Amino acid sequence: MEYARTCQGCGAVLHDEHPTREGYVPPSVFARSHDGAPITCQRCFRLLHYHKPSTVVASSEAFSTMLHDVGQQSGLVVHVVDIADCEATWIDALPRFVGERPIVLVANKMDVLPRGTSLTRMRDRVWQFARAQSWRVSDVHVVSAVQRIGTASLAQALARHARVFFVGATNVGKSTLVNALTAGVTDHRLTVSAMPKTTLQAVHVALPDARTYVDTPGIVYGRRLIERVPHAHVLRMRGEMRPVTLPLRSGQALHIGDYVCCEAVSPVPSITCYVAYTVSVRRQKQRSTHVAPLVDEAHGGEDVSWKPVRRRVTMPARAVIDIAIGGLGWLCVHADDQAVALDVWTPPGILVVDRPPWIGGKST
Numbered sequence: 219m220e221y222a223r224t225c226q227g228c229g230a231v232l233h234d235e236h237p238t239r240e241g242y243v244p245p246s247v248f249a250r251s252h253d254g255a256p257i258t259c260q261r262c263f264r265l266l267h268y269h270k271p272s273t274v275v276a277s278s279e280a281f282s283t284m285l286h287d288v289g290q291q292s293g294l295v296v297h298v299v300d301i302a303d304c305e306a307t308w309i310d311a312l313p314r315f316v317g318e319r320p321i322v323l324v325a326n327k328m329d330v331l332p333r334g335t336s337l338t339r340m341r342d343r344v345w346q347f348a349r350a351q352s353w354r355v356s357d358v359h360v361v362s363a364v365q366r367i368g369t370a371s372l373a374q375a376l377a378r379h380a381r382v383f384f385v386g387a388t389n390v391g392k393s394t395l396v397n398a399l400t401a402g403v404t405d406h407r408l409t410v411s412a413m414p415k416t417t418l419q420a421v422h423v424a425l426p427d428a429r430t431y432v433d434t435p436g437i438v439y440g441r442r443l444i445e446r447v448p449h450a451h452v453l454r455m456r457g458e459m460r461p462v463t464l465p466l467r468s469g470q471a472l473h474i475g476d477y478v479c480c481e482a483v484s485p486v487p488s489i490t491c492y493v494a495y496t497v498s499v500r501r502q503k504q505r506s507t508h509v510a511p512l513v514d515e516a517h518g519g520e521d522v523s524w525k526p527v528r529r530r531v532t533m534p535a536r537a538v539i540d541i542a543i544g545g546l547g548w549l550c551v552h553a554d555d556q557a558v559a560l561d562v563w564t565p566p567g568i569l570v571v572d573r574p575p576w577i578g579g580k581s582t
C-alpha cells in the first residue's frame with residue numbers, strides 16, 4: 219500500500235510494499251505511529267543509525283528469499299560471522315537453504331581479540347560451535363578483513379570456485395572482506411546487479427579470471443546491542459578488547475557500558491569482561507536502574523522507557539563459563555568451591571547465552 223505521507227529524511231513517498239524500493243517502511247511502523255507524527259523510511263533510518271542502508275534486507279521473509287536464491291545457484295557458500303559475536307551473528311537457518319553443500323566459515327574481526335589470543339584455539343572454538351549445531355563445514359578461517367590478516371590464505375582457498383557467495387548478518391564485515399580479497403586483483407571491482415529471480419540487491423564482483431564474488435544483503439536480527447543503541451554508543455562498542463577481571467560480592471553489580479549489568483546473586487570469585495576497551499566497566503554496591511536510550515525504529519527517535527530484562531545464570535562449583543551478550547562481547551565467569559548464580563540485565567531481545575570458555579579457563 220502507498221501512503222499519502224513522505225519520509226521526513228528523504229522526502230520519498232512512503233509505502234509498505236517493496237522492501238528494496240526507496241520510501242519503504244514496515245507495515246508495523248505505520249500501525250504504531252501516531253497520526254501526523256513524522257516517519258522515517260527504513261533506508262534513512264538505517265543510514266542514520268547504522269550508517270548502512272543498502273546491504274540490509276528489510277525482513278526475515280526477504281532474507282529467507284535471498285537465502286533460497288543462493289541455495290538454488292551453484293557456487294561456494296561462505297558464512298561470515300563476527301568472532302566477537304559468534305552466536306548473535308550466526309545464521310541458524312543457512313543449512314536449510316544450502317542443503318548438502320558444505321559451508322566455509324569465516325570468523326572476521328580477529329583484530330579485536332585481546333593481544334596474544336591463540337588463533338588456533340579460536341578456530342577450534344568456531345569449529346566446535348558449528349559441530350554442536352550439526353553443520354557440515356568444510357573449512358574455518360579466522361581473519362581480519364580490516365588488517366588483511368588471514369585474507370591471502372582465504373583468497374587462495376577460494377580460488378578454485380567459480381562463484382562464491384558471502385552470506386552473513388549485517389555488520390560482520392562481508393563488504394570489507396570482499397574488498398580485502400579483491401584488492402589489487404581488479405580496479406573496477408564493484409558492480410551492482412540484481413540476483414537472478416529476485417529483486418534483492420547483491421553486489422557482484424567480477425574477477426579477471428572470470429570468477430565472481432557475490433556480497434549478499436545482510437539482516438538486522440535486533441538481538442545485538444549494536445543494532446539497538448544510538449550510533450554514538452555503537453562506536454564505543456567497537457575496538458580492541460582489553461579484558462578486565464573483578465570479583466563480586468553477593469548483591470554487588472557490575473555495569474558494563476550503559477546497557478548491561480551483572481548482579482551477583484551469590485559471591486562470584488572472578489568475572490572477566492571481554493569487551494572493547496572503550497566500554498566502561500564499573501562495580502557498584504547495587505544495580506542502578508537508570509536506562510540509556512534505545513533506538514526506537516517505529517518512531518525514528520529514541521526510547522528511554524524500556525525496562526531491562528533479567529536472565530539468571532547458574533553454574534556448579536569449579537565451573538568456568540562464558541556468557542556471550544549479543545553485540546557487546548562476553549564475560550568469562552569462574553566459580554570456586556561454591557556454586558555461582560548471577561543475573562544478567564540487558565535490554566529486551568538481546569541474545570544472552572552461556573557456552574564453554576573461549577579464552578579464559580582450561581582448553582578442552
Ligand code: GDP
Pocket residue numbers: 270273326327328329330361362363364365386387388389390391392393394395436457
Ligand atoms: P557488512 O554489513 O557485513 O557488509 O559489514 P561491513 O563490511 O560494512 O563492515 C561493518 C563494520 O565492521 C565497518 O565499520 C567495518 O569497518 C567493520 N569491520 C569490517 N571488518 C573488520 C575487521 O576485520 N576488524 C574490525 N575491527 N572491524 C571490521
